[in-house]
Amino acid sequence: MAMQTQQSQRRRQVLSRERIVEAAVELLDAAGQDALTVRAVTERLSTGAGAIYHHVGNMGELLTAATESVLVGALAARPEPAEAPTAVPAAAEEIRGVALALYDAVCEHPWLATQFAVQLTRSPWGAVTPRVFESIGGHVRTLGVPRRDWFAATSTLVHYILGATAQNAQAPGDAGRGTGSTAEPDRAAYLDVASRAWQALDPHEYPFIHDIAEQMREHDDREQFLAGIDLVLAGIAATRPAADPGHHPQAG
Amino acid sequence: MAMQTQQSQRRRQVLSRERIVEAAVELLDAAGQDALTVRAVTERLSTGAGAIYHHVGNMGELLTAATESVLVGALAARPEPAEAPTAVPAAAEEIRGVALALYDAVCEHPWLATQFAVQLTRSPWGAVTPRVFESIGGHVRTLGVPRRDWFAATSTLVHYILGATAQNAQAPGDAGRGTGSTAEPDRAAYLDVASRAWQALDPHEYPFIHDIAEQMREHDDREQFLAGIDLVLAGIAATRPAADPGHHPQAG
DNA sequence: ACCTGAACACCGTTCAAGT
């Protein structure tokens, strides 16, 4: 898909905000955050700087639009019926599905991780959050969470998802410039290096890190990500006032 | 503390990496991420650009050092005895304490939120993660989590904490330039605006958001943050094979 | 209305030259 850059067709096509955003996503995917410059977009669309600013406003807006574009695509890929399922296990499965869709999107577009965080910080209730909240929240309702806890349960899931995806998006650096997808050995080697670095830390200052260095090397990102989702879901299930009201689940 | 800028003393003091990092933190606190430029540091320390690069390497390294500096300070503020407590409720309380320390640090230094995310993405197992893992992980062990789940439980907590703090760090924009701390009414007004924006969204596209818009306006950031921690802790307690082994806690 | 592209103010970084 990234190979077919038909510049001849591209040249005299009419410029639009969508085409600019599309070009931005392509640039970000190809070489990361730093590669998105006005000049790069300008060259890719064979136009001038003024033309870009006629459609987009500024650089930050373009980044936001690119982020939203990919996010919407990732969430739309899931069917999500208008009437949500009513069964509890189905709702949990839906939540896992949305989480994985976001996880996969961040893996495909590593720049998304940073961008999620920036969006979250700069305009916390702006573009990204409502969409993710909506995708998760409907299913939280189905889980049987009492109304007053909807916000807490949903935001816990969302924050975990955004935090975890940020970490697990392995940055390809400048390596993935047209090369295929032979990232597996790199991944293993990378974890090996990280694990060794952890083992080399001072055991007195970092006793726990020392203990789990081995576990870290062997861990599967995707599996661990889902384990975290299940942990939060277990917490939601335990807190829910169903069979055992009045019990405080904090410790034991 | 920020008022006493004694330039006379500062001028001919010997330049060091620490003093540069300190100046960087002050600049970031005063006016945010964009305010940290080599020239700004240069002027604040009345020196030349080359002097900075003699001690620091490059801009990214300076940002990382500033992040680590504040992070270490925030974690060191907690006592954390060499021998961790053995009681389960105490361990849970310790985890809440560490989480709140990070939360408060991000509130005090909003630029930290973005920086955490960037660190997480660019070098996931680099500077920030091990310290936070260590602060949380020791107590997870005390919670009675089986060894093979240490990594999963700890990383779930850490990812939630980093995601949640990223969102809750209210960016002060360029407003906080020397003005006191009258952020409370701003906060309420801000949540009010956000809540109205949510209510204005298309109810068909965003039914859940529409439902919790009211709840969002009334929510207390800090309280919700702790509620999320407790939810994950409840999940850890529920998953732990204590009274009820073999049971799957996912749904019910 | 839509686009061009030179120009401007700024940025990170380098490096010959000083002490």
Place this chain on the structure above:
DNA sequence: ACCTGAACACCGTTCAAGT
């Protein structure tokens, strides 16, 4: 060794001028 500060290549953004 440590520092100076002009210079360089680059960036986002603007704007008079074109169609």
